[in-house]
Amino acid sequence: MSFGRIILGDNQFLGINHSSPDKALALDDRFSRPDAILEVIDWAYQAGVRDFMFTTHERLKPVFEEVVRSRLFPDMQYIPCLPYAHKYANSMTDGGIKAVVTDHLGGCSKRQLLSGASRVVFGDFPAVMQLLVEIEMLMARGLNVRGVFLQNVIFDLIVGLRGTGLLARFHRHVSERFRAVPGYITMNHPLAQRVLCDEVGIAKPWLCANFNVAGFRMNPSPVAVAASFANGRSHNIAMSILASGLLPPQESVQHVRDFQGVDCLLFGSSRRANIEANVALINAQPA
Amino acid sequence: MSILVIGGGKMGLSHMAILNRLLDAGEVSLCDPSRLSRYVFGKMGIRTYKSLDAALGCGTAWRGAVVATPTSSHFAIAKQLLERGIPCFIEKPLTLDPDKSAQLAELQSRSGTYVQMGLVSRFIQPFARLRRLARSDALGPVQDYRARMMGNVVTKTDTRSWRTNFRRGGGCLNEYGPHLLDLCRSIFGDVRSLESVALGKVHSVHADDRVDIRWTHDSGVQGHLTLDWCDTSRRKSTTEFEVNFQQAVVKANNAELSARALVDQFGAEAAVHQLNAPMLPYPVNFYLRGEDYSLQLEVFLQRVLQRQLVLADIDDDLAAGVADGLAVDRLIQDVATKGQAA
Numbered sequence: 240m241s242f243g244r245i246i247l248g249d250n251q252f253l254g255i256n257h258s259s260p261d262k263a264l265a266l267d268d269r270f271s272r273p274d275a276i277l278e279v280i281d282w283a284y285q286a287g288v289r290d291f292m293f294t295t296h297e298r299l300k301p302v303f304e305e306v307v308r309s310r311l312f313p314d315m316q317y318i319p320c321l322p323y324a325h326k327y328a329n330s331m332t333d334g335g336i337k338a339v340v341t342d343h344l345g346g347c348s349k350r351q352l353l354s355g356a357s358r359v360v361f362g363d364f365p366a367v368m369q370l371l372v373e374i375e376m377l378m379a380r381g382l383n384v385r386g387v388f389l390q391n392v393i394f395d396l397i398v399g400l401r402g403t404g405l406l407a408r409f410h411r412h413v414s415e416r417f418r419a420v421p422g423y424i425t426m427n428h429p430l431a432q433r434v435l436c437d438e439v440g441i442a443k444p445w446l447c448a449n450f451n452v453a454g455f456r457m458n459p460s461p462v463a464v465a466a467s468f469a470n471g472r473s474h475n476i477a478m479s480i481l482a483s484g485l486l487p488p489q490e491s492v493q494h495v496r497d498f499q500g501v502d503c504l505l506f507g508s509s510r511r512a513n514i515e516a517n518v519a520l521i522n523a524q525p526a
Numbered sequence: 527m528s529i530l531v532i533g534g535g536k537m538g539l540s541h542m543a544i545l546n547r548l549l550d551a552g553e554v555s556l557c558d559p560s561r562l563s564r565y566v567f568g569k570m571g572i573r574t575y576k577s578l579d580a581a582l583g584c585g586t587a588w589r590g591a592v593v594a595t596p597t598s599s600h601f602a603i604a605k606q607l608l609e610r611g612i613p614c615f616i617e618k619p620l621t622l623d624p625d626k627s628a629q630l631a632e633l634q635s636r637s638g639t640y641v642q643m644g645l646v647s648r649f650i651q652p653f654a655r656l657r658r659l660a661r662s663d664a665l666g667p668v669q670d671y672r673a674r675m676m677g678n679v680v681t682k683t684d685t686r687s688w689r690t691n692f693r694r695g696g697g698c699l700n701e702y703g704p705h706l707l708d709l710c711r712s713i714f715g716d717v718r719s720l721e722s723v724a725l726g727k728v729h730s731v732h733a734d735d736r737v738d739i740r741w742t743h744d745s746g747v748q749g750h751l752t753l754d755w756c757d758t759s760r761r762k763s764t765t766e767f768e769v770n771f772q773q774a775v776v777k778a779n780n781a782e783l784s785a786r787a788l789v790d791q792f793g794a795e796a797a798v799h800q801l802n803a804p805m806l807p808y809p810v811n812f813y814l815r816g817e818d819y820s821l822q823l824e825v826f827l828q829r830v831l832q833r834q835l836v837l838a839d840i841d842d843d844l845a846a847g848v849a850d851g852l853a854v855d856r857l858i859q860d861v862a863t864k865g866q867a868a
Contacts, residue, residue, distance in 0.1 A: 254761050259781060259782060260764050260779055260780065260781060263761065264759065264760075264761070267761050364565075364566070364569040392814075392815065395543075395812075395813065395814050396539070396540075396543050396814060398543075398547065399542070399543025399544060399546050399547045399812065399814060400542065400543050400546060400567075400570040400572070401546060401547075401551055401570055401571060402569075402570045404569075426813035426814075427812055427813055430547070430812065453804075453806060454806055455806055455807070456806075456807055456813070458809060458810055458811070458812070458813045459809060459810065459811050459812075459837065460809055460837070486804075
């Protein structure tokens with residue numbers, strides 16, 4: 240097992256709520272302060288959560304800096320999921336290519352940056368993944384990184400374009416340079432598993448996908464996703480386990496917890512009582 | 527069974543990735559004048575062409591084409607495709623000139639070639655449900671409605687970008703207008719009269735940032751629409767409807783639909799109860815950036831390839847055609863003219 244059974248996600252910190260724009264707006268407002276995010280991390284840590292899967296969103300930068308500086312969470316395992324593409328788009332809009340370079344590349348290892356860039360220029364296109372990881376991992380400096388995941392927006396895009404060479408390079412670079420577990424977030428679990436196992440040739444890749452009793456965003460169908468979770472070809476992190484509140488939490492958590500193909504459960508919450516209740520439910524033995 | 531994507535920008539990339547997984551490897555090709563674009567897509571094993579002439583002259587029998595180029599080029603490209611009888615999926619808006627849009631509509635009508643507009647908001651589930659509701663008798667006829675589309679696209683003054691220049695296809699009316707104006711037409715029917723228009727500026731110098739419209743549909747239903755792309759309280763664009771039916775008030779946004787009964791009748795209460803039950807998003811074969819983006823292309827492919835692809839329970843006439851694209855272009859022109867005269 241590479242990750243703890245329970246992983247805290249960060250959707251709530253970024254103002255994301257799939258069922259209500261109003262709730263999303265309220266969350267976005269509340270977590271605009273780093274202290275509010277640190278408070279929730281602390282509640283989860285106190286409840287026994289050690290694994291935290293957060294994006295590389297700029298909002299989290301001061302949070303990570305404080306985590307490193309304060310050493311408040313010594314056993315914290317960080318699992319970055321990247322890239323948070325909007326920050327590049329924002330820099331591009333504000334100041335063009337120059338702003339992208341100065342805002343995001345300044346702290347990169349010059350050797351790695353040069354090596355990646357020259358490979359791309361000389362025709363080794365998959366080296367763009369190497370560059371991406373180098374740039375994105377800047378935010379993880381000083382943190383104990385256990386795994387590095389590709390966000391579904393980029394992973395599913397590459398799967399769509401059939402860019403298997405890019406996935407192979409990401410896998411290799413994360414494993415070799417960062418000695419971390421590469422993983423993939425997807426909205427198409429059965430397809431992602433086929434691509435990674437059969438086309439890229441990865442044995443038992445780590446996948447993170449929606450898995451919930453309601454069948455919320457389980458594509459192409461809840462039955463197909465349940466089958467690919469259960470077939471043993473991948474390690475699986477279940478996310479959206481509460482299906483954005485479509486069903487009562489207890490029923491939802493128990494369903495996912497007791498499903499054989501689920502290695503870890505990822506959830507996001509902004510309330511202490513909910514975090515503690517979910518942790519207790521996941522840790523409890525099936526009846 | 528080849529599909530050609532024309533334009534490898536943001537929308538072309540997204541369409542390409544979805545189509546490339548809905549079909550087998552090698553069945554989707556790209557046409558883009560940019561060498562960099564062709565290099566990147568070529569590295570993924572995708573066949574590329576530097577011009578439409580090259581793609582059309584290569585001997586491939588194209589079963590369909592996706593037009594995802596800047597709007598100013600839509601007319602010339604769509605005309606060439608329609609003259610050859612190639613079914614098209616055209617990104618919104620159809621053109622920047624309703625006369626040219628009318629020519630395309632005429633060409634399509636003569637040839638009978640299938641044309642689908644990329645008016646993607648129709649495929650957002652709460653709006654598709656609202657459309658079905660407005661066309662049924664479940665809650666009685668619609669009286670009137672309020673529709674808003676808000677977002678924080680423009681947050682500072684920029685006089686150089688096309689985005690803030692109305693004549694170049696920029697401005698809130700050109701950008702947000704097609705989505706909301708088309709949704710209102712799709713749900714409540716054709717527009718009979720435009721009562722009032724107010725155009726407002728916040729940051730843009732050469733375009734509108736806020737638009738307020740009051741109009742009446744052929745059915746007599748009155749609508750009040752607001753577009754605002756300078757709303758800094760929004761993380762991303764959201765569309766909201768509040769519709770007064772005879773027996774209930776129905777609210778719909780990008781994520782949810784809810785209803786409140788106005789009359790103490792068993793029928794209305796039962797319908798409202800059913801509407802308020804949680805709904806799962808539409809299932810799709812391949813999810814990239816929202817069910818709506820995948821679903822619209824599933825509908826297009828299903829139609830042009832005559833192959834069952836769509837998993838979702840949607841109405842057969844949900845997709846927008848070239849006549850809808852033309853109607854939206856005309857409405858935008860009417861709104862702009864009335865707003866500038868006010």
